[in-house]
Amino acid sequence: MDLADLRIFRTVVREGGITRAAEKLFRVQSNVTTRIRQLEEDLGVQLFIREGKRLHVSPAGHKLVGYADRLLALAEEARTAMLDPRPRGTLRLGAMERTAAARLPSLLADYHARYPEVEIQLRTGNPQVLATAMLAGELDAAFAAEPIADAPFEKQSAFQEQLVIVSAASRVSIDDRLDMPKTMIAFEHGCPHRKRLEQWYARRGFMAEKTIELGSYHAILGCVVAGMGIALMPKSVLSGFPESRWLKLHELPADEDNAVTVLFWRKGAGSSNVTALQELLAEQSLSTGVAAAAIA
Structure with a gap:
């Protein structure tokens, strides 16, 4: 039939x-x-x-x-x-947990107000998980920290994050070669911030003796407050953490203290829904004085 x-x-x-x-x-x-x-x-x-x-x-x-x-x-x-070029239907969006919690609420609220015919489905995960899901056709676009592979994806810079290492307030320094932090606290393998912390150790000729893997920033910060180890994360995470007075922030060198979060989508698989999100990101970036560069 x-x-x-x-x-x-x-x-x-x-x-x-x-x-x-x-x-x-x-x-x-x-x-x-x-x-x-x-x-x-x-x-x-x-x-x-x-x-x-x-x-x-x-x-x-x-x-x-x-x-x-x-x-x-x-x-x-x-x-x-x-x-019809108007955004409508479903936008299957992925994001890292930090981005979903702190960066997306206002962005997606503006998107929904402008395009009420679009239903947004949000999924969180590390960049590897999100990239795999996109290549499997399960996501239309995702936010993740660089690096993201160039070959299968198109990208647009979305957010700049200042990175810091946090420890319990009682730890005066993390650079004392005689008293380097022995435990790092991080997300699972695939998290770019975990990789950056591993690189931080490597640049100083050390390696953490123990890694505690947790699934949320609040859990990570709770363990840091308890003196169980150090963690690396965007500084903006701390704005929503009530016990931040029990933490000490350690600034990183200029070549280690920033991360770029990008919006990425599969090459040749763009849609009006994703294009609308790109345009909204560009508008918000211009309003804050930060240009959102398209990355081939």
Whole structure:
């Protein structure tokens, strides 16, 4: 059963016969008759009761008319949506936990106000998880800290983050070579901030003896306050942490203290929904005096 057969069937019903339907559809009568018989064979029912040259819609035919109307209307709606440049439908968006918690609420509120016909579905994860999900067709776009592979994706810079190392307030220094922090607290492998902290140790000729893996920034900060180790994270995380007075922030050198979060999507798989998000990001970046650069 295809849409063309349903359209022919509905026209025969509406016009009351093969002849008038053929004229309406600009087809020869034999073609209309053949398509109706093919539809009946496909469905395994008789759609018309034939009395000589006259046709009467059968009970099964009456039932099919309603479905035909709905299917053809839905097909027309889909065709219109494909041609309509306005954002609509579902935007499947991914983000790192930090970005989702601190950066996205206001951005997505503005997006929803501007494009109320778009339903946003949000999924969190580290950059590797998000990239894999996008290549599998499970996400339309995602926010993640660099580096993001260039080959399969297009990117646009979204947010600049200042990175700091945090320790318990009792730790005076993290650079004392005789008293380097032995434990690092971080997310699972694949988290870019974990990798940056590992690089921080490596540059100083040390390696953490123990790594505590946790699933949220609040849990990480709680362990830091308890003196269990150090962590590296965006400074903006601390604005929502009530026990920040029990923490000590350690500034990083200029070549280690920043991270860029990008919006990325699969090459050739852009959509009006993603384009609208790109444009909104660019507008917000300009309003704050930071240009959002497109990255090929």
